[in-house]
Amino acid sequence: MSEVGARVRAALPAVALLTLATAAVLGLSTLLGIAAAPPIWQVVLTLVAGLLLGVAATDQVRAALTDWQGAATAEAGSHRRGRRGPAPVQDPDQPLEKPARPRPKRPSWRRIGIIAAVVVVLVALLWVPQVPVHGVATAILTFGFGYAAYVLPVLPLLLLWPLPRLPRATWPWQLPLVPIVDRRLWTGAELRDLAVATGHYLRERVLTRTTGIALATLGLLHLVRGNPSLLDGGTSRAGGLAGWLLAEPLRLILSTGGAIGLLGGVLVGAAAVIAASVGRAWGTVAGYSVLAVAVLVPLVGAGAGHWLGFEYYLRTEQGKVVVVAGLSPSHRQAVHDTAVPVDGLAPSLVALLDKGLQVTGNDDGDRIARALADPSKAAAELFVGDQFELKAGECFDWIGGSSQLRYVTPCNAAHIGEVTYVGHLPFLEDPGREAVDAAAKAVCEQSYGAYLGVPYGQSFLPLDKPMLPAGWTQRPVIACSVTSVGPWTLKGTKTVAALQQKVPWGAAGGCKVEVPDALRVTAEQPNIRCVAPGPEQRLAVQGAGFTMDLEFAAIGKAAGGAKIGAACLDGADLGNGYTFEVGPEGVIEIFKLTGGQPARLAASAKPKNAGPPPTASTPLQVTCKPTADGGIELTAFSTGNRKATAVDKTNPVTRLSPRLMLANAGAGGVVMTTMIFSATRV
Template sequence: MSEVGERVRAALPAVALLTLATAAVLGLSTLLGIAPAPPVWQLVLTLVAGLLLGVAATDQVRAALTDWQGATAAESGTHRRARRGAAPVPPHMPQTDEPERLEKPRPPRPARPSWPRIGIIALIVAGLVALLWVPQVPVHGVATAIFTFVVGYAAYALPVLPLLLLWPLPRLPRATWPWQLPLVPFVDRRLWTGAELRDLTVATLQYLRERVLTRTTGIALAVLGLLHLVRGNPSLLDGGASRAGGLIGWLLAEPLRLVFSAGGAIGLLGGILVGAAAVIAASVGRAWGTVTGYAVLAVAVAVPLLGVGAGHWLGFEYYLRTERGKVVVVAGLSPTHRQAVHDTAVPVDGLSPSLLALLDKGLQVTGNADGDRIARALADPSQAAADLFVGDQFELKAGECFDWIGGSSQLRYVTPCNAAHIGEVTYVGHLPFLTDPGRDAVDAAAKAVCEQSYGAYLGVPYGQSFLPLEKPMLPPGWSARPVIACSVGAVGPWTLKGSKTVAALQQKVPWGAATGCKVEVPDALRVTAEQPNTRCVAPGPEQRLAVQGGGFAMDLEFAAIGKTAGGAKIGAACLDGADLGNGYTFEVGADGVIEIFKLTGGQPAKLAASAKPKNAGPPTTASTPLQVSCKPTADGGIELVAFSTGSRKAIAVDKTNPVTRLSPRLMLANAATGGVVMTAMIFNATLV
């Protein structure tokens, strides 16, 4: 047989072992749903890589096969019985009727390791046990964080690994790794020659081939890479890799995944694991018997693969998140890691801003069922309503109005809603937590529940009204399903329940006006145009709320602005909160006429005007009541209507590029002089 044929024949066992192991692990991962089947070209590339690994491991696998054959032959032996007519036994040989038994001698078992080696290994094991398994050790937390960052979950098995050094496995003859060559630039102060680089590279590859393909090192590295892959390729930055294969697993698996796909990378690492386990088992079987060898092979293959496979389904945390318009439960290693996704069937539409922010951050739950329950309760707080909130020496129910004792005191007492009060309870109910998610999560969930229940009580969804929620009332400490109370500040001597109130004069929101204007809220709301030719709007640009496609009805009353107002106009506006230069204004001039304007980029265009008032004083000398509305029409336009005393009425319908994002505002348009003051005694806007 030619030399090439001999080499091919010698490589066949290793090629068959590594290629078949790679294909088997790849197929198993695909069948179990751990990784999708790679495309055909990556599948072929993976099998070719397994074949090349087999070629590289030819000498090691051939030596292991020889060891295994020797162990089998030593255990079975060769029996020969004396045949009839055989040559007579020489006289000096003892006579016997027993058949002759010829056995190949068993190789000697490895010698017991030296006491210094045992002592050093014992010290290493004890140190790792103290650092990683004993929480009472002061540096346990730091050590665990460092080791898990480097090797992930394998850190918890590190104290066991040094025990494998007690009986080192035999190795094929090879030259010692040339440790002097890496020091050449420092010792000889020159760069490496081509021959030195070649020698260093060959020696390093031979060393790595032996360590990866024939030692427990290869099994350990394969496990780290497999942990990274089966646990969803976590990132280093969010801490997810520390609960998989760590930094080493990431460095090993990510390049393989990019080239061979996740399934192909799992197959290759599984093939390396099986190959290393087979070589180790053959060496053990040669020294300790084939039964021991089979046991070592089973343990070295089954334990890592079963443990890694279980890691695909177990050991994850669960978070409520949003995905594709639904609230979902994400199983992952961190809030941003997605290993498995469970749909709770709760839509994102209609959730409050704080609830969306809480879900964007990731709300931890105990599992899919717990996530379903919490998602439904947060989306619909009425499911968890309670009868009573018990505070410190006070009790409150939903729908009750209350006042303070001593102003800044935390003590509250119930008062009729048609009397003076500072707040109104909109919701009393349970937070849906059975286990403590942490104070930050409780506070955020309480705020989200109050916002979510806001619309059910007020008649206007949260985010479509200027009326702010007060800080939720929470019980001290932690208890399962804690009861909270939500409230809004008072806006007048009446109940807000179902009122659809969007804005009111007494609201506790920033009225802040634009430059050149000043807003004060003593007993009434007072707007001052400090400069001439200024359009003052309240609330100002700090309040950016605007309702898409919403309509409003406003009731207003203004005090007389004085005869020296210099042609100023008072009134209301429906403006885009994001850009107060766009929208519609209802302005009452010095002659009492109501005019309706459309603002586009701050430039007014008159749409309609009323007749002059009959038997009603102008705003310069008398108080002016005003009722206005702006609402969308069925054909896509905006209907604008304004009424006042003295038979004043103005109506317009805008169908030419109408402004559809609107919010209610007070307005003072100053014409000639600065210092004009508008006082609003009534301002109430409701959604229609």
């Protein structure tokens, strides 16, 4: 047989072992759904990588096969007969003698002492929480090795079993020190020697020692747990930094399935070599036992990590609320659909879910998602505060400007707030104060529309801060309220705006807004258009219609050509929309604003038996609402048989919100006093 043929024959056992093990683990991970089947070219590349590792491990696997054959022969009680020469004659009168097994030497006492010290230190750091540096040590070691950090105290014990090694040169530890000691760079020959020695060392450690099993397990943990990122801490609950460094390059080249297969092949190969050594010394039963433990424990443990040990977060994804299982809020391992649509959820609730709300599992996520989306299902009868009790629909006042002591008062009397919802937060376990506060705000926003008739985010009326219990209780009861807007209850009114509301009325530059008893808008400069609420209030509702009831005090004869009235404007750009303006002679005019430039659409007749704004108070009712054919219908009424109507079908502005408006003429300092301003959705 030629030399090449002999080498090929010698490599066959190692190639078969590594290649078949790689293929088996790859197929198993695909069948179990741990990883998607890679493209055929990556499958071939993975098997080629396993074949090359088999070639590299030829000598080690041949030595292990020899050990295993020796163990089997020793148990059979006879040596194999050679190819040549007669078999030795056994004296029938003598008992059959089994060849003595080569027992490994006992480790030196120094080695035992060092290993024992290392084990004690690791046990104290990782398994004893009372040790002062336990937390720091655990954080550092889990960052480096992930979940494997918790079994680190056991691994040094494996060093007590001295595995045989093939003859090789000692690793040249002097070569890395050449630039320091000799003050020169390495020569080509030195770099080549260092690379060869390092390759031989790593080949032995990775393919024939427990080091290979440990490294393969770290890489498998990283892969089966969804390739977590270093940046969000997910690797600390997988294979740590070591697993990330080992598995990520393989995953990028071979895909997740291919990397799992190759690491599984390395693990099986190392386990087989170790098991052969154990079988040679202690028998084939011990060898098989070690092989089963060395292969099954890492593979089963890593495989179970694909489904177990994750945290669960309520998130939004593709228009639905889902439960995402992951190692961190940004990590995704598995997704469960709660069947709750995102459309219709309050903005604060969407923001809370976008951030990720931690739950205990899929069932808990389903329950919490449904409760947050429909707070009416978790309504409660009573909120009990500090020396006060409130129910939904009650109006209340409080004692003292900063006091939180509330008491119930009739809604047609003076009051500062109205309770819109009393109910339970759906938490059975404390998610933390930040999550409770965010969920309470989200529930108040979500229940807002059921009480007022207008969804939250489509009204100027603000929510007060939710009332919460002082400490944590299971399914805590909260109360939601809005600020008073007049001596009546708000329930079902569809009120969008009112004078008493606490909103940023602030106008743009050159205008001033004051809210003492009534609302005063002052045009401080000539030829300016003042709008209240101003640009700070950006609300605009697509396709919404509004009706506004207003009453203005006389602006005085000194106001000149100033006009007062209302507007339906795009909150994102107050230069677009429609205005309803009452001029000095009392005529109502309807304008369309485009880029701040007005174009008159309609006007009323002069008032009959009614005073104009400079000398008399002016009531006004205006409506802006979409029509069936896509236009905007605009209507304004006032006393004295004044009526103006228009329908805008030419590029109509369809994102609208109700506003007050003052347009002065040549003089500054014009004041518009508004005594009634109430807007409702139609």
